[in-house]
Amino acid sequence: MTESFGARLEAALAARGRLCVGVDPHASLLSAWGLSDDPAGLERFSAIVVEALADRVAVFKPQSAFYERFGTRGTAVLESTIRQLRSAGALVILDVKRGDIGSTAAAYGQAYLDPSSPMYADAITVSPFLGFGSLRPMIEIADQSGSGLFVLALTSNPEGPSIQHARTADGRTVGQLILDEVSQVNAGVQPMGNVGVVVGATIGKTDHDFSSVNGPILAPGLGAQGAGAADLEIVFGDARRSVLPSYSREILGEGPDTARLRVATERALAACEVALATTS
Numbered sequence: 001m002t003e004s005f006g007a008r009l010e011a012a013l014a015a016r017g018r019l020c021v022g023v024d025p026h027a028s029l030l031s032a033w034g035l036s037d038d039p040a041g042l043e044r045f046s047a048i049v050v051e052a053l054a055d056r057v058a059v060f061k062p063q064s065a066f067y068e069r070f071g072t073r074g075t076a077v078l079e080s081t082i083r084q085l086r087s088a089g090a091l092v093i094l095d096v097k098r099g100d101i102g103s104t105a106a107a108y109g110q111a112y113l114d115p116s117s118p119m120y121a122d123a124i125t126v127s128p129f130l131g132f133g134s135l136r137p138m139i140e141i142a143d144q145s146g147s148g149l150f151v152l153a154l155t156s157n158p159e160g161p162s163i164q165h166a167r168t169a170d171g172r173t174v175g176q177l178i179l180d181e182v183s184q185v186n187a188g189v190q191p192m193g194n195v196g197v198v199v200g201a202t203i204g205k206t207d208h209d210f211s212s213v214n215g216p217i218l219a220p221g222l223g224a225q226g227a228g229a230a231d232l233e234i235v236f237g238d239a240r241r242s243v244l245p246s247y248s249r250e251i252l253g254e255g256p257d258t259a260r261l262r263v264a265t266e267r268a269l270a271a272c273e274v275a276l277a278t279t280s
Ligand SMILES: O=C(O)c1cc(=O)[nH]c(=O)n1[C@@H]1O[C@H](COP(=O)(O)O)[C@@H](O)[C@H]1O
Pocket: 022, 024, 061, 063, 095, 125, 154, 155, 156, 157, 198, 199, 200, 220, 221, 222, 223, 224, 225, 246, 247, 248, 249, 250
């Protein structure tokens, strides 16, 4: 039987530590690394990340937009980078924030979550704006193929609350509705469900209840966007034991020196381990 994404993620985090490194080749980073802003620079940037970190970090999150900038040559680099990260034993969450009517969502599921696809990743980020139910076809493919989804719930950007804190007819926020829908999908799944949520580490203390998600809580917004490891307790309380902290520019800013990239990663991991340790 295919091993579930939840089980594979739990094993990866136990072996390598609870950290996700975002692979976001911004034009400014390519320049800071002395690389050209073209597919060759993108390829070198990705190769350095693989060389420095692929054998030690549990999860990587390449941001598709920075590869798509270069058309098919960029997406070819993305495909190859995902393959290299995975062959070094890391899990890859491809950050593509997809979402569409159900029949099209199924095609997105085939594009990213079917192991026979050239762009296969262990998981992708998805947007529930078309209604949580529109994600079902992708959830089914993920369950069948041992892959996962991360559903945007409370994002790290300042514009997020205008929609995510809006109230639904029953008085819950939209963000809470998404958290509750994911909780239902993941209910009873061991060791945890295949559907995660995305909650920015920047959102501060809110009344949202993360306690029943029973899946990974991906927390970007650390470092460059201003949140620190100490915010994880403020935002998530006891649910922080399910948090997967994610840093992109904070770590990538230390490149291209592979030793400095490794030190930055170890520093981030150590800070998060302290912040995520719960006594209860
Ligand atoms: O889905 C995401 O990963 C995401 C959700 C969110 O709420 N905020 C957020 O910043 N992200 C992504 O996480 C990465 C953050 O990058 P840094 O700010 O450089 O750490 C970017 O690739 C964003 O697209």
